[in-house]
Amino acid sequence: MSEAIKDLLYHMADDELVIGHRNSEWTGLGPILEEDIAFSSIAQDQIGHALANYTLLNEQFGEAIPDVIAFSRDEKQFHSSQFVELPIGDYAFSLMRHFLFDHAESLRYAMLSESSFAPLAALAKKIKGELKYHTLHADLWIKKLGTGTEESQARMQSALNEAFPYALGMFEPAKYDDELKSENIFEGETALQTKWLETIMPILERANLQLPKLSIKERMYGGRQGYHTEYLQPLLDEMTEVYRLDPAATW
Amino acid sequence: MTDTLDPRIRRADLEHAPASGGLAQNEHWEPFAVFHQAKRGEEHSFVGIVHAPDPELALAFAKEQFGRRKKTVNLWVVRSSDIYTFQHMDDDMFATAPEKNYRDASGYPVRKRINKYLEELKAIQHTEH
Numbered sequence: 001m002s003e004a005i006k007d008l009l010y011h012m013a014d015d016e017l018v019i020g021h022r023n024s025e026w027t028g029l030g031p032i033l034e035e036d037i038a039f040s041s042i043a044q045d046q047i048g049h050a051l052a053n054y055t056l057l058n059e060q061f062g063e064a065i066p067d068v069i070a071f072s073r074d075e076k077q078f079h080s081s082q083f084v085e086l087p088i089g090d091y092a093f094s095l096m097r098h099f100l101f102d103h104a105e106s107l108r109y110a111m112l113s114e115s116s117f118a119p120l121a122a123l124a125k126k127i128k129g130e131l132k133y134h135t136l137h138a139d140l141w142i143k144k145l146g147t148g149t150e151e152s153q154a155r156m157q158s159a160l161n162e163a164f165p166y167a168l169g170m171f172e173p174a175k176y177d178d179e180l181k182s183e184n185i186f187e188g189e190t191a192l193q194t195k196w197l198e199t200i201m202p203i204l205e206r207a208n209l210q211l212p213k214l215s216i217k218e219r220m221y222g223g224r225q226g227y228h229t230e231y232l233q234p235l236l237d238e239m240t241e242v243y244r245l246d247p248a249a250t251w
Numbered sequence: 252m253t254d255t256l257d258p259r260i261r262r263a264d265l266e267h268a269p270a271s272g273g274l275a276q277n278e279h280w281e282p283f284a285v286f287h288q289a290k291r292g293e294e295h296s297f298v299g300i301v302h303a304p305d306p307e308l309a310l311a312f313a314k315e316q317f318g319r320r321k322k323t324v325n326l327w328v329v330r331s332s333d334i335y336t337f338q339h340m341d342d343d344m345f346a347t348a349p350e351k352n353y354r355d356a357s358g359y360p361v362r363k364r365i366n367k368y369l370e371e372l373k374a375i376q377h378t379e380h
Binding site: 136 | 280301302303304305307308311312314315316319
């Protein structure tokens, strides 16, 4: 059982760390000051969620301390989806990814708030309000730009077309899904994906945006098994640059 | 915006916010005054300005600009252009107000009477027990 929970925690934490890092790349470059601050805070929250999950790995399962887990693995050891490692692109793409990711994250934690694994249920309850803000922020922008001008609608639609196959990679099933479900720890990736689609579809519709039609083969799976795009390793190199100078340094 | 039972307040219904107002509204953002409330029931105090295209995004921005550090239970945003004020040159209307100390409530010896009442109350409760 502990292997199954560890796998889930790594998947969640790595997704959160990588998207947190990606979103933080907008800090100082956001389209306007107010949005820069909001988006940077959201990025910090994501890294905070990653830290919380790495801490559970350390305290509950004897894995290394969070800094070591986060900063000393190479791409093959990351269980994150390929979705989160894609470059930030333009702001339309980053907002669309934020929308698709944070709804998945919010629903995942809502499911986990009932988990029989108490530490995860407690974490889910603690960060509920943060995630509420993330989806609220994303929904406002999606609606605003989707129903704005011809250009803003076209750019959001093209961001959605580009992001969607990768977004489905967030729900790559794990080999432990049945086990997690039977122990009432987590309902599983497929159940989450269904809830996610039910949630985002009406919001996209109100924003004048359409989900692209995809065949099953086009889902970008693999991240959970350590198969990544060319973009993850350079991100990790940059993220760990200071850490690698002196891994034993204290702050 | 949703109407509430209290006609003085409009609570943002962020899920059902109206569709975008088109190019004019999106390109010309306005300043919104932000009022911060630290505790339910306490007053909202002016804390600063955010720029936003509509009240919903103004609230979303205000949440991070003015609610990310200190304790917050709610925020108000008001279009700065909806705030009416006097002309600077009219401040002479207020010039003599500090002299009119007969308008201060401080002259009334109420405290004594309250204390006396409290003591009486205590004495009654004491005999009841």
